[in-house]
Amino acid sequence: MGNAIQEDYRAGEIKLRRLKKPLGKEIVKHKYLYLLVLPTIIFFVVFAYVPMYGVILAFKDFDYSLGIFGSPWNDFQNFRDVLGNPDFVNAFKNTLFISFGRLIIEFPVPIVLALLLNEMFNGKLRKVYQTVFTFPHFISWVVLSGIVTTILSDQGLLNELLQVFGFGKNNVLTEGNSFTALLFISNIWKEAGWSSIIYLAAIAGINPELYEAASIDGAGRFQQIKSITWPALKGTAAILLILAVGGIMNGGFDQIFNLYNSAVYNRADILDTFVYRSAFTDATGFGFSTTVGLLKSVINCLLLFSANFVVTHVFKEEGLY
Amino acid sequence: MKRLSLSNIIIALILGIGAIITVFPFYQTLMLSFSTILDKKAGGIFLFPKSFDFSSYIYIFNEGKVTQGIYISVIVTIVGTLVSMLITTAGAYALSKKGMPGRNIIFTGIVFTMFFSGGLIPFYLTIQKLHLQNNLLVMILPVAVNAFNLILMKNFFSTIDPAIEESAKIDGANDIRILFRIIVPISLPIIATMTLFYAVDRWNEWWLPMLFINDTSLQPLQLILRDAITNLSQSLTNTTGAQLAAGVQSVYADSVKSAMIIVSAVPILMIYPFVQKYFNAGIMMGSVKG
Numbered sequence: 242m243g244n245a246i247q248e249d250y251r252a253g254e255i256k257l258r259r260l261k262k263p264l265g266k267e268i269v270k271h272k273y274l275y276l277l278v279l280p281t282i283i284f285f286v287v288f289a290y291v292p293m294y295g296v297i298l299a300f301k302d303f304d305y306s307l308g309i310f311g312s313p314w315n316d317f318q319n320f321r322d323v324l325g326n327p328d329f330v331n332a333f334k335n336t337l338f339i340s341f342g343r344l345i346i347e348f349p350v351p352i353v354l355a356l357l358l359n360e361m362f363n364g365k366l367r368k369v370y371q372t373v374f375t376f377p378h379f380i381s382w383v384v385l386s387g388i389v390t391t392i393l394s395d396q397g398l399l400n401e402l403l404q405v406f407g408f409g410k411n412n413v414l415t416e417g418n419s420f421t422a423l424l425f426i427s428n429i430w431k432e433a434g435w436s437s438i439i440y441l442a443a444i445a446g447i448n449p450e451l452y453e454a455a456s457i458d459g460a461g462r463f464q465q466i467k468s469i470t471w472p473a474l475k476g477t478a479a480i481l482l483i484l485a486v487g488g489i490m491n492g493g494f495d496q497i498f499n500l501y502n503s504a505v506y507n508r509a510d511i512l513d514t515f516v517y518r519s520a521f522t523d524a525t526g527f528g529f530s531t532t533v534g535l536l537k538s539v540i541n542c543l544l545l546f547s548a549n550f551v552v553t554h555v556f557k558e559e560g561l562y
Numbered sequence: 563m564k565r566l567s568l569s570n571i572i573i574a575l576i577l578g579i580g581a582i583i584t585v586f587p588f589y590q591t592l593m594l595s596f597s598t599i600l601d602k603k604a605g606g607i608f609l610f611p612k613s614f615d616f617s618s619y620i621y622i623f624n625e626g627k628v629t630q631g632i633y634i635s636v637i638v639t640i641v642g643t644l645v646s647m648l649i650t651t652a653g654a655y656a657l658s659k660k661g662m663p664g665r666n667i668i669f670t671g672i673v674f675t676m677f678f679s680g681g682l683i684p685f686y687l688t689i690q691k692l693h694l695q696n697n698l699l700v701m702i703l704p705v706a707v708n709a710f711n712l713i714l715m716k717n718f719f720s721t722i723d724p725a726i727e728e729s730a731k732i733d734g735a736n737d738i739r740i741l742f743r744i745i746v747p748i749s750l751p752i753i754a755t756m757t758l759f760y761a762v763d764r765w766n767e768w769w770l771p772m773l774f775i776n777d778t779s780l781q782p783l784q785l786i787l788r789d790a791i792t793n794l795s796q797s798l799t800n801t802t803g804a805q806l807a808a809g810v811q812s813v814y815a816d817s818v819k820s821a822m823i824i825v826s827a828v829p830i831l832m833i834y835p836f837v838q839k840y841f842n843a844g845i846m847m848g849s850v851k852g
Contacts, residue, residue, distance in 0.1 A: 267663050273737035274656040281653030282668060284707045288688070289675040295684020309687065357577055362570045372838060373581040379830045381766035383784045387791040387823045388587045391594065391816055398590060430584060462569065487677060495769070499788070516682050521773075527683045534681025542677050 299532040312528075319532040329533060332515035335508060339424060339497075340489040346425045348485060350433045352478060355440035356466060371441075374434025382431075386499035389427055390414060417508035420501070424509070428496060436481075443477045444470060479558040487545030490537040512537050588827070595619070595820035618814075618821035628822060631783035634698070635765055638782060642702040642764035647757055649706050654715035655741050669716075676709045689774055696777045701770050705763065711756050718752040719745065754840035762830060787822050 268275070294309075299319055301312040323329050354374065361367040377385065392398045393413045400410045413419040451469050460468070492511035501509045510518075512533060520530035545561075553560035595618050597611035622628040656662065657669055679685070685704075694700040722745065730740050746753065768784035775781055 264663055267661070271659070271662040271737075274659055274662050277652040277738060277741065278656035278668060280649040281656075281672070281707055281712070284649060284703075285672055285675055287692075288685075288704045288706075289679065290671075292680030292684040292688045293678070295680045295687055298684060298687075309684075354580075357573055360570075360573050361577070363574065366574060370577050370581050372835070373584050375838075376831075376834065377584065379762045379766075379834060380827055381768060381784055383766070383768050383788045383791070384823050384826055387787065387819060388591050390791065391819060392587060392590060394816075396816070430587075434584070499791075513682075520683055520686075527687070531681060531683040534679075534683060538678050538681060545677055 296531060296535045296538075298528050299535045301528055303527040303531075315528070319528045320536075322529055323532045323536065328510070328515060328519075329512075331507060332510045332512050336490055336492040336511040339421065339492045339509075339511060342421070342425055343428065343493070344482075344485055344489075347429055347433070348482070350429050351436035352440055352474060354433055355437040355444060355474070356470060358437065358441060359444050359470065360462070360466075371434065371438075375438065376434070377431045378435035380431070382495040382499045385427065385431060386496075389423070389500065393423070414500070415502065415504035417505055420505045420509055423500070424493070424496065427500070428493065431496075439477055439481070440474055443474050447473050476559055479552050479556070480561060483545065483548045483552055483561050486548035487541055489544055490541045591820045591823050595817055595824050597817055599814045618817040619825075621818055622821050622825065627778075627786055628783065628825065630779065631781055631786040632825070634780060635782040635784070638698055638701045638767065639761055639764040641698075642705075643757060643761045645702055646706050646708070646711075646760040646764075647753070650708070650712050650715060650756065650760075651746070651753070652741065653707065654712050655719050655745060656737070657712075658716045658719035659737075672709055672712065686773065695774045696780060697774075698780060700774045701764065701767050701782065704770065705767070708759070708763070711759055715752055715756060718749060722748070751840045754837050758833065758837040758840075761833070765826075765829060783822075783826050787826055790819055790822060 298309055298312070300314055300317065301309070302315040302318070303309070304312045307313075358367055358371060361370070390397075394400075395410065395412070399413070403409070403411055411419070413423055447469060452465055455465050455469060490512055492513065494511070494513035494517075497509055497511055498514050498517070501514070516530050516533045516537075519525040519533070520527060549560040549562065552558050593611050596614045596616070598613070598615045598617065657665060659665070680688075689695065689700060689704065694703065726744060726748075727740050730744055735743070766784060767782060768788050771780075771782050771785045772788070775785070
């Protein structure tokens with residue numbers, strides 16, 4: 242009797258072991274997949290994780306001859322230097338201002354654009370428009386800034402036109418307020434069409450019968466957008482919003498670095514451009530610049546997690562994770 | 563279903579104006595590249611230059627630096643795109659296979675790098691340690707895998723019916739063979755899309771060479787263009803009357819600058835329409851389930 246139960250138990254154990262295949266065998270079975278993923282792993286270790294180890298420079302007095310590991314600790318002196326630096330404070334404020342401006346001004350544009358494109362009656366014209374709107378995304382900020390500065394420069398088209406109509410010259414590129422506006426407008430020019438693609442993809446997934454049913458029920462165009470199209474876009478918008486909030490400390494290095502000049506540093510210098518200049522132009526020291534970068538990364542991560550929390554728990558939308 | 567009505571016409575018009583505003587700066591740049599100092603003196607270049615003049619183009623191609631920049635950019639774009647596509651495709655395919663132990667750890671580790679990084683200085687020191695300065699590989703290796711592209715591809719591969727691979731497995735093919743013989747040929751939309759993304763990124767690269775390439779004979783087109791633009795922009799703040807003569811000179815410089823801009827944008831203009839039809843499909847499939 243007791244023996245039989247033991248036998249049963251053993252059989253069950255063997256069965257269980259067979260279900261949970263031994264790890265070693267699983268690894269051997271997937272050896273070719275590991276081979277395929279190996280270059281990717283090496284890439285991320287070398288170019289992402291090794292630099293992450295380098296953030297300990299933020300807590301050290303970097304001495305080139307001693308290297309990252311050998312440099313002496315400096316008791317948070319870098320953090321005190323950074324937080325007491327007026328240019329850092331200025332760059333921090335500018336980053337916040339520009340990023341929030343982008344969230345308010347730039348974020349809704351692709352949604353509106355997608356809605357408008359979706360409402361187009363002419364498929365061919367719609368394709369042409371879409372091609373035109375997405376194209377600038379593929380051009381670098383080096384090129385685009387060249388175009389922008391040519392048109393807005395002292396001898397450029399804008400000032401030529403202003404003079405024709407009897408207005409005085411305008412220096413968009415060297416005046417703080419108009420430069421900030423230029424940042425928003427030129428980024429919409431470059432990215433709005435591209436960003437609208439993901440919303441258009443979400444719209445394409447809507448069952449057309451919903452629209453037919455709605456129009457039979459007498460729903461007008463705006464009602465259809467409000468109760469069919471927008472609910473389908475909400476999830477996508479929520480995810481993109483989380484990502485945008487998680488990037489608030491970024492501000493757009495490529496664009497600003499290529500467009501700005503010393504006349505607008507007080508308004509356009511963001512953390513990334515500040516890090517670059519403090520490290521390579523002003524030579525404040527690598528420890529200092531690393532500290533700014535670390536603060537930036539940490540704040541971004543905290544914002545990302547908070548935004549995800551708010552979206553998933555307060556608004557009950559699907560978040561990033 | 564959608565008919566010609568007033569609201570439709572208004573929508574088409576609004577978008578049409580937007581499209582014209584989008585294109586106009588490119589058009590203006592093109593016209594400027596064909597113009598000369600004389601056009602400028604004769605009252606500006608608005609819609610058409612007074613004469614179509616190719617001297618800016620002749621100048622930049624004779625000067626040598628631009629030709630060399632194009633040569634470097636083409637090499638980096640071709641080799642870089644190949645390297646990126648090989649690594650990304652292989653990695654994304656492996657990560658799309660369920661049942662591989664450690665898959666989730668690897669994937670989480672990759673996603674984490676999108677939100678946290680060591681920052682500029684630790685990255686700079688890493689590149690120095692690897693002796694990649696003044697080496698064309700610096701424009702290829704540190705950017706070989708783009709985490710977003712990898713995720714997009716992984717999502718695409720996960721949608722492929724496993725039955726296709728099962729039958730190949732029974733016939734004795736291993737994962738590497740299956741990937742290149744079966745999966746790649748049926749994944750052309752996503753492959754074309756990713757190839758375009760990587761190619762554009764490599765062609766547009768200016769930041770890495772700015773930091774790590776001092777040797778002027780290895781500078782890509784974007785960096786040469788950037789130098790030309792910054793040097794010209796420096797005269798921007800000078801609006802004194804004494805600069806007027808220099809201003810006349812700068813119109814010609816603007817034409818040269820515009821010609822360089824056009825030259826660096828043309829390759830993208832040429833491949834973009836061919837790949838566009840793929841990338842709408844590619845992004846849609848890849849972004850299902852984010």
